[in-house]
Structures are given as C-alpha cells and as structure tokens.
Amino acid sequence: MKPVAVLGIGQTPVDEHWDKSLRxxxxxxxxxxxxxxxxxxxxxxxxxxxxxxxxxxQNQLGTFFSDWAGLWHKEAMKVEAACGSGAAAFRAALMAVxxxxxxVAIALGVEKMTDKSGHDVTAALATAADADYExxxxxxxxxxxxxxMRRYMYEHGWKHADFAPFSxxxxxxxxxxxxxxxxxxxxxxxxxxxxxxxxxxxLLDASPIGDGAAAAILVPAEKVKSVPGRPRxxxxxxxxxxxxxxxxxxxDPLFLSAAYQSAKRAYQMAGVTPxxxxxxxxxxxxxxxxxxxxxxxxxxERGQGPRLGLENEIAVTGRIPICTxxxxxxxxxxxxxxxxxxIVEVIQQLRGECGPTQVEGATIGMAQNIGGSxxxxxTHILKIG
Amino acid sequence: MKPVAVLGIGQTPVDEHWDKSLRxxxxxxxxxxxxxxxxxxxxxxxxxxxxxxxxxxQNQLGTFFSDWAGLWHKEAMKVEAACGSGAAAFRAALMAVxxxxxxVAIALGVEKMTDKSGHDVTAALATAADADYExxxxxxxxxxxxxxMRRYMYEHGWKHADFAPFSxxxxxxxxxxxxxxxxxxxxxxxxxxxxxxxxxxxLLDASPIGDGAAAAILVPAEKVKSVPGRPRxxxxxxxxxxxxxxxxxxxDPLFLSAAYQSAKRAYQMAGVTPxxxxxxxxxxxxxxxxxxxxxxxxxxERGQGPRLGLENEIAVTGRIPICTxxxxxxxxxxxxxxxxxxIVEVIQQLRGECGPTQVEGATIGMAQNIGGSxxxxxTHILKIG
Numbered sequence: 001m002k003p004v005a006v007l008g009i010g011q012t013p014v015d016e017h018w019d020k021s022l023r024x025x026x027x028x029x030x031x032x033x034x035x036x037x038x039x040x041x042x043x044x045x046x047x048x049x050x051x052x053x054x055x056x057x058q059n060q061l062g063t064f065f066s067d068w069a070g071l072w073h074k075e076a077m078k079v080e081a082a083c084g085s086g087a088a089a090f091r092a093a094l095m096a097v098x099x100x101x102x103x104v105a106i107a108l109g110v111e112k113m114t115d116k117s118g119h120d121v122t123a124a125l126a127t128a129a130d131a132d133y134e135x136x137x138x139x140x141x142x143x144x145x146x147x148x149m150r151r152y153m154y155e156h157g158w159k160h161a162d163f164a165p166f167s168x169x170x171x172x173x174x175x176x177x178x179x180x181x182x183x184x185x186x187x188x189x190x191x192x193x194x195x196x197x198x199x200x201x202x203l204l205d206a207s208p209i210g211d212g213a214a215a216a217i218l219v220p221a222e223k224v225k226s227v228p229g230r231p232r233x234x235x236x237x238x239x240x241x242x243x244x245x246x247x248x249x250x251x252d253p254l255f256l257s258a259a260y261q262s263a264k265r266a267y268q269m270a271g272v273t274p275x276x277x278x279x280x281x282x283x284x285x286x287x288x289x290x291x292x293x294x295x296x297x298x299x300x301e302r303g304q305g306p307r308l309g310l311e312n313e314i315a316v317t318g319r320i321p322i323c324t325x326x327x328x329x330x331x332x333x334x335x336x337x338x339x340x341x342x343i344v345e346v347i348q349q350l351r352g353e354c355g356p357t358q359v360e361g362a363t364i365g366m367a368q369n370i371g372g373s374x375x376x377x378x379t380h381i382l383k384i385g
Numbered sequence: 386m387k388p389v390a391v392l393g394i395g396q397t398p399v400d401e402h403w404d405k406s407l408r409x410x411x412x413x414x415x416x417x418x419x420x421x422x423x424x425x426x427x428x429x430x431x432x433x434x435x436x437x438x439x440x441x442x443q444n445q446l447g448t449f450f451s452d453w454a455g456l457w458h459k460e461a462m463k464v465e466a467a468c469g470s471g472a473a474a475f476r477a478a479l480m481a482v483x484x485x486x487x488x489v490a491i492a493l494g495v496e497k498m499t500d501k502s503g504h505d506v507t508a509a510l511a512t513a514a515d516a517d518y519e520x521x522x523x524x525x526x527x528x529x530x531x532x533x534m535r536r537y538m539y540e541h542g543w544k545h546a547d548f549a550p551f552s553x554x555x556x557x558x559x560x561x562x563x564x565x566x567x568x569x570x571x572x573x574x575x576x577x578x579x580x581x582x583x584x585x586x587x588l589l590d591a592s593p594i595g596d597g598a599a600a601a602i603l604v605p606a607e608k609v610k611s612v613p614g615r616p617r618x619x620x621x622x623x624x625x626x627x628x629x630x631x632x633x634x635x636x637d638p639l640f641l642s643a644a645y646q647s648a649k650r651a652y653q654m655a656g657v658t659p660x661x662x663x664x665x666x667x668x669x670x671x672x673x674x675x676x677x678x679x680x681x682x683x684x685x686e687r688g689q690g691p692r693l694g695l696e697n698e699i700a701v702t703g704r705i706p707i708c709t710x711x712x713x714x715x716x717x718x719x720x721x722x723x724x725x726x727x728i729v730e731v732i733q734q735l736r737g738e739c740g741p742t743q744v745e746g747a748t749i750g751m752a753q754n755i756g757g758s759x760x761x762x763x764t765h766i767l768k769i770g
Contacts, residue, residue, distance in 0.1 A: 001485050021517065044625075053438045057520065059512035060467040063627040063761045067634070073646045075625040076761065077473045078465040082445040088462045092477060098484035100386050101623075127444035132406065135442065238486075240429075240460040242448040249452070261458045376448045376461065 008037025086339025
C-alpha cells in the first residue's frame with residue numbers, strides 16, 4: 001500500500017452542545033484540521049457517524065458536511081460501523097488516498113447525541129447489537145456488556161474494585177485535556193459507591209455519551225517530506241476485523257477475537273510488536289473492555305488485563321499508557337466520533353503536545369475502536385517517520 | 386489506480402418480501418454473487434444501505450452481513466449516501482482493492498422498506514434531504530422533486546405527457562427482467578391518468594419502493610486473465626461528486642452539477658466519450674431525473690432531455706438505451722440497493738445476458754446513482770477488456 005501521512009488534526013470539545021447543531025460541531029473539527037494542515041481545499045470527505053438518522057433525522061452525512069465545508073463537487077460519503085464508525089471513516093479515507101484516487105482526504109468522526117432523551121438514546125445505541133436476536137429479548141447495550149463483565153469476573157476471580165484503576169487513570173488524565181467531558185479525578189471509594197447501571201457495571205465503569213467531532217487530513221506521504229516544527233506522522237498500520245454481531249454466537253465471549261485479528265494485522269503491516277507501542281488509546285466504553293482489549297492485543301495474558309491497572313502499568317509512565325487524554329470514560333464517548341478522537345489523541349502524543357500527560361519520547365502509538373460488543377474492531381498504528 | 390475487475394454478480398428480486406428478513410435478502414445477493422464468481426471466501430464486505438436504522442432498528446450492517454455470510458474476522462463496513470448508498474459501497478470496495486489492501490471485496494446494496502407503513506417510509510426517505518432547512522418546512526422527498534419538475538416544465542416549455550416515454554420505456558423493458566418489481570407495460574393514457582402524488586409528479590412518474598439486494602465481487606484485474614465462457618468486465622471509470630444538500634442552495638436547480646462532474650471524471654478515467662456508451666442505467670427515481678441526468682452526462686442539450694424519449698432514442702435499439710432492465714421506475718427502487726442493481730444490470734448487458742432487452746454488441750456501459758435530490762452522484766463505467 002502506498003504510504004499515507006496525517007497532515008492535520010482537529011477536534012471540538014466533547015460536551016452537551018445544546019447551543020450548537022450537528023452541522024456546527026462537525027464543521028468545527030473539519031475547519032480545525034484544515035487549519036492545522038495549512039490547507040483550504042480537500043478532494044474527499046469520509047464521515048463516520050452512527051446515530052444521525054435516529055437522533056437528528058439526517059442521513060447523507062457525507063454531503064451534508066462537504067456542503068457545509070464548501071467542498072462542492074468533491075467526493076463525500078458516510079461510513080458506519082456503530083461505535084467503530086470513526087476509525088472506519090479514517091480507514092476509508094486511508095484506502096482512498098492509498099489507491100491513488102484521492103490526494104487530500106478528510107476523515108471526520110461526528111456525533112450529536114444529547115438532543116434526545118436518555119431513553120431514546122439508549123434505544124438508538126441498541127441498534128449496534130443484533131436487532132433480531134439480542135435487542136428483541138429486551139437487552140440494552142450496557143446490559144450486554146454487563147453479562148460479559150459478570151462472566152469475566154466469575155471465570156477469572158476478579159472483584160469489582162479490581163477494575164477501578166482503569167476509570168481512575170482515565171479521569172486523572174482527562175483533567176489535563178481541554179476537550180474532555182469529565183475533567184475531574186475520581187477515587188476508589190467513589191468508584192465503588194457509584195450508582196449501579198446494569199450489574200456489575202456502575203456509573204463509573206461506563207463512559208458518558210456526548211456531542212463531539214474530531215477530524216484528520218490524510219495525504220500521500222511523499223507529499224509531506226517535512227512539516228516545519230513538527231514530526232511527520234505516518235499511518236504505519238491499519239486493519240479492520242469482525243466477529244459475530246451477537247455476543248451469544250461467539251465461541252468465547254470473553255476473548256475479543258476481532259481485536260486480536262485486527263491488532264495482529266496492524267502490527268504486521270507496521271512491522272512492530274506490542275512491546276514497541278508507546279501509547280495505546282483503547283476503547284474503554286466500559287471498564288471490562290479495557291481488560292479485554294489489553295489481552296487481545298498482546299499486552300496481558302488471558303484473564304490478566306486488570307493486573308496492568310492494579311500495577312499502574314497503564315499510567316503515562318507505565319509499560320503501556322492508555323487513555324492518556326481521558327479515554328472514552330472521561331474524554332467522553334460521542335459514539336461515531338470516538339474513533340477519530342482516539343487517532344487525533346495518538347497524533348497529539350507523537351507530536352509531544354500532551355503537557356502533563358505526555359508520554360515521554362513517544363514515537364509509535366496505537367488506536368483501537370470497537371463497534372458493537374466487540375463485533376467490528378479497527379486498529380490503527382501511527383508513527384513518526 | 387490499479388485496474389479492478391468484477392468477477393461475479395448476484396441479486397434478489399425487488400418485491401415486498403414480507404416472508405424474508407433484511408438478513409435473508411442481503412444474504413441471497415451475496416451468495417449469488419459468490420457462486421457466480423466461483424468463490425467461497427472474500428476479504429472484505431462493503432454494504433450500501435440507507436434505512437435500516439430507521440426501518441429495521443439495525444445498525445452496523447457491515448458486520449451484520451459479514452457474520453451472516455460466514456466472513457468472520459474479515460473486514461466489513463457500511464457506507465451510506467442516501468439513495469446513492471449502493472454505488473458508494475461499490476466505490477468503497479473499488480478503492481479497497483485498488484489500494485492493494487484487499488484482494489477479494491464484496492459490494493452489497495441492500496434495503497428492506499416494506500416492513501413499515503407508507504407514512505413511516507416517507508418520513509425515513511426525507512432524511513436524505515436537509516433536515517434543518519428543507520424537511521423542517523414540511524416538504525417530502527417527492528415534493529422536492531416536484532418543485533424541480535414544475536420549474537423545468539415552465540422554463541423549457543414541456544408538458545407532462547412529454548415525460549411519458551421515460552416511464553413507458555422502463556416498464557416495457559421490465560417485462561423481460563425476472564428481478565423487476567413491476568413487470569407490466571403501461572400506455573400513454575395510463576401515464577396521463579394515473580393518480581397525482583405531488584403535482585406535477587403522478588404515480589407513473591415515480592419509482593416504487595421495495596425490498597431488494599444486489600451484489601458484486603471485485604478483484605484485481607490481473608487475477609482474472611480470462612473467465613471461461615464470458616468476457617472480463619473491468620471498472621474503467623469511477624467517480625463521486627457532490628452538490629449542496631438542499632436544492633434551494635443551488636445556483637441552478639435544473640442542472641445536476643454533481644452528475645456533470647462525476648460523469649466527466651468517469652469519462653476521463655475510462656478514456657471514453659458519451660458517444661461510446663452503449664447502455665446507461667440512470668437514476669430515474671422520478672421521470673424528471675431521467676431528463677436531467679441525460680443532459681448533465683452529455684447525451685442531450687440543456688432542457689432537451691425529454692426529446693430523447695419522444696424520439697425513441699432511449700430504447701434498447703436507440704442512440705442511448707436507458708433503464709434496459711426496468712430502471713428505478715419498474716425494476717423498483719429499494720433505495721440503498723438501487724446503485725448495486727444498476728451496476729449488476731450493466732454487467733448483465735456486457736455479458737449479453739439480457740434476452741429481449743439485450744443491447745446488441747454492448748461493450749461499454751455506464752451506471753449513475755443519485756443520493757438526495759442530486760446531492761451525491763456516483764458514476765461508474767464498466768467495459769469488457
């Protein structure tokens with residue numbers, strides 16, 4: 001595949017943007033990324049979004065945003081893979097540039113979720129699961145993840161408090177991210193006493209929804225020999241893999257086989273091993289997912305993911321820093337935008353722009369975005385080069 | 386761009402499939418295309434769909450179908466561009482193969498529309514338009530097209546009956562297509578007397594909705610030196626272009642500038658002129674769109690599209706045969722699937738499989754798929770080579 005670089009990044013804070021429309025928050029991220037890249041035009045726009053038909057009554061989001069960004073007559077399309085939509089849009093943009101068809105591609109992840117009631121949003125999020133065989137039974141999306149977490153605790157002997165470090169680490173890092181939704185530290189006591197959502201997942205195991213948008217500009221690497229004042233960031237690895245859509249259909253619901261497959265292919269493509277990853281933005285929609293993702297990607301043995309948290313190896317000074325900008329847990333989880341936030345945050349790390357949560361000397365970073373309960377998993381490896 | 390060939394095609398009849406689920410009709414098209422290609426595996430699946438979140442409560446359709454097709458651990462994503470979703474999925478598959486990332490890609494267009502009431506489907510289709518500035522005013526999708534048709538008739542002096550040949554031709558051709566929804570001829574008198582939908586668009590100006598799915602298998606051209614018994618079909622041209630999403634924002638609402646741009650780029654890429662196109666499957670969602678598409682793509686002067694119908698140049702024996710399998714008007718318009726039906730039908734023509742509506746000696750065909758009221762337009766040129 002032809003080498004591709006990321007020339008610019010942009011984001012808008014994750015928040016309840018009641019004063020801004022879907023159009024405005026997506027536009028903010030696009031314009032920020034274009035300004036960061038020093039460009040005024042692009043050839044194509046790939047938009048990752050999950051909920052706009054259900055929440056905003058708006059489809060055709062590619063053209064909706066290309067129009068708003070003044071990209072008339074350019075290519076545009078929307079890509080959807082539930083909560084994995086953001087990274088899927090990035091991958092679509094990557095393939096367009098790598099194919100030689102497109103020279104300057106914008107990948108945008110955008111989601112506006114807070115315009116509807118919590119009940120409506122919960123129902124909308126359930127469309128990520130299998131409508132015929134899961135949702136039909138009355139299970140919600142958090143309910144599905146709760147079943148997985150409960151089984152994991154039973155099989156591997158962990159207690160609920162053992163998952164606390166994932167949320168505590170994410171919140172501690174979010175304090176230093178101006179784009180994070182929950183910029184406040186939490187304690188173990190708060191974690192243990194927070195309100196139950198779906199046993200054993202409580203409020204501080206779960207990521208908050210939000211409105212948000214993040215974008216990146218992809219170009220052929222050969223066109224970016226050097227950008228003054230900052231390193232060139234290459235897309236070194238990219239892979240997407242799927243599992244069954246329904247959790248109950250899996251041979252082993254406690255192993256993210258799609259994460260294993262997509263990480264394996266991304267490592268191969270980038271020519272790196274897990275040991276070489278300096279920073280890892282993983283998909284901690286629920287604390288259990290941090291454990292499963294770390295295991296599937298080769299950072300922990302099966303059933304031992306929580307140990308990395310308990311031993312402080314996930315901190316920015318640890319062996320595998322995760323959620324360095326707050327993760328889904330504290331930066332927030334505007335579902336179709338999340339994958340692009342992760343990629344943008346990894347690039348901020350590679351550029352050394354992360355202040356108190358900067359991973360010293362980071363040159364290789366990984367972002368992993370998950371659609372559904374482990375059904376669609378995209379892994380991207382970015383590196384300075 | 387690396388040359389890409391279409392190795393197999395498949396489709397399910399457009400109908401009211403009350404006895405089959407979304408999963409089943411999409412699966413039928415995938416399995417038919419795989420069988421046609423003589424393959425049992427694929428590396429990636431790109432699914433075009435517009436309405437499943439709203440009609441079926443199902444998102445993440447890429448993985449939904451990769452699971453059903455047994456493509457576990459493979460890549461899958463959904464692509465959406467309103468009624469242009471089908472061709473957008475084909476283009477995503479094309480870029481994946483052209484980039485070298487994917488060897489065997491399935492492009493699927495699928496839509497299940499008849500499980501909801503007409504009122505619900507009309508509301509769902511309106512999500513193709515601008516929710517804030519068009520739908521908010523109470524206009525429906527057919528209403529928007531009616532405004533365009535009325536203005537066109539006023540500007541260019543055509544009367545309603547002048548559009549009849551488009552519908553009469555489509556219905557006459559559909560009689561010979563076992564996958565068409567409306568396999569019956571219509572007369573000028575029926576056309577003129579049919580029930581009004583949104584003045585001046587009546588029932589026989591408008592395409593019927595339906596459930597349907599069509600698929601194609603894309604592979605690097607170099608891997609298909611020759612297929613016994615049939616010609617190799619190459620993707621010679623592919624382009625996507627956009628306009629403003631709202632019709633009222635356009636400088637000239639009677640000119641499909643996105644069709645002009647995408648056709649121009651597809652012609653350039655394929656190295657052909659409009660005169661060399663043997664068959665053209667265009668997006669006749671409403672009769673006015675046939676006229677506008679023919680004009681924008683270089684087959685008629687501005688305002689003169691209806692003349693091609695009146696002079697019988699759109700018949701299979703005419704200068705530019707259109708809707709040779711029934712078009713949207715009579716094959717039916719399962720919105721997110723339509724673009725894939727068009728591509729599959731062009732390939733049937735190039736293979737000489739169209740019986741009484743075969744265009745003799747067809748070697749180059751074009752398919753044009755439109756999302757929204759001319760907002761997203763994808764043009765593909767296929768040729769024997």
